[in-house]
Amino acid sequence: MLHIYNTLTRQKEPFEPLDPPFVKMYVCGPTVYDSAHIGHAMSYIVFDMVRRYLEYRGYRVRHVQNFTDVEDKIIKRSQELGISWQELTARYIDEFLRQMDALNVKRAHVYPYASQEIPEIIRIIEGLIEKGYAYVVDGDVYFRVRADDDYGKLSGRRLDELQAGARVAVDARKEDPLDFALWKASKPGEPAWDSPWGPGRPGWHIECSAMSIHYLGPQIDIHGGGADLIFPHHENEIAQSESFTGCVPFVKYWMHNGLLQLGGEKMSKSLGNLVTIGEILERHDPNALRLFVLSSHYRRPITYTDESFAAAERGLERFYAALRPPRGLPGPQDEALRRKALETRQAFEEAMDDDFNTALALGRLFDLARAINAARDESVAGPGFTEAQATLRELLEVLGFRLQGDGQPQRAVEAEPFIELAVAVRSQLRAQKQWNLADWIRDRLQELGVELRDTPEGTKWVWRPASSDQ
């Protein structure tokens, strides 16, 4: 049975959806004021893997992911660029979706925009005011944390401790320094919507509550996001949602991925230490980023280095190799391979059932890959071989790897006819035993990032740029 670590209870719990086989999953989406970096990619790859595994296990997942398109940074950035916030956000939303497609992240079923949920947001804020959980000050509306007796339960904080350590400039108009904005009155020139409290825009936390409630209902199974969202974002979401609907828990399983680090610190826009998704996609196989991410457990922070990324890239080759066609004829060892495939599937499921232990699961898949390669070397073929490959392919796809064709990343397609030509010329030379010239061609191609492999079936080639590009 699948167990999931729940941030709320700080332990692994058996996964029992509210209404099986349906699973309602909400994942916090990006604020679209700039290009996404690989820290974002990590989070979405992780939850894509979660969704795929749930689907593999027979669940019917409904996946909602928001776009925050109303927010201070968006306003600032669009003003700097002299374009409308709509134009700015449309640009980055489009880029984001294309990059997620490239990373083989399944699209959510619904992508609500904050700017299009204003009526729902206003409805919830009005409800919170009515119930005494919120109050109006000069066109702003704040959530009254003191009215929520279990505030802090997700992040394990108590109000008193928070106040003691607060470094935030205190807004004297708020009843409590920790009260947070549900609605912000707008200044002239800022995007604004009419509301019972005057023109303004929603606070950050309320949009996720509104969208989650609107598209998935008052209670959902899984809510995911980066560990940096636990406080205050998700804490506040719980406070708002549960206070408004009265349904507890708002979310049955809170899942948080560890943060991706670069240079010893969290990769973030504000620190400026980032590698964008675009930079990775330009030069690398998207599967390599996925392997890099899934090589460690999703709750642990991972550090990006060129070396560890390159290791993932090389490891990927191993899987591709295992998916190459067999040689030889059916033999007795074929049956052993069939058994190995069954064992692997079982071990894979066992690993994944333990809070999505992808690192262990991948280890099992590498074992299977080695068995397949060994069998091919021994000229074993037959139904067992085919089944082993089918299993490997299927389970890799459950983890979200894209394995069309022979697994060759698609790039520089226009160069391929010329590479084929050079390879053909070299084959002629080899047939005439002109080794010097043949080797020269091979070396030159290597320098250009094309690696040759002479096999009994002829010469094969793959793209393999020299390491540490960028």
Place this chain on the structure above:
RNA sequence: GGCGACGUAGCCAAGUGGUUAAGGCAGGGGUCUGCAAAACCCCGAUCGCCGGUUCGAAUCCGGCCGUCGCCUCCA
């Protein structure tokens, strides 16, 4: 200062009481190859430090050292 996580071979990383401590990358030695490459075979760690609990600990407890996250926008 408060809350939390982590520290396993050169690098990445699984393992949280009891077989030979998974797997990947790099490296070394082989097989194969015209030579290579790929693949396959073989080779490496007693688990940050100290103390404790236990018949037995990487795995539990305490202390120390170190790294990181959250407490402010953030996947």
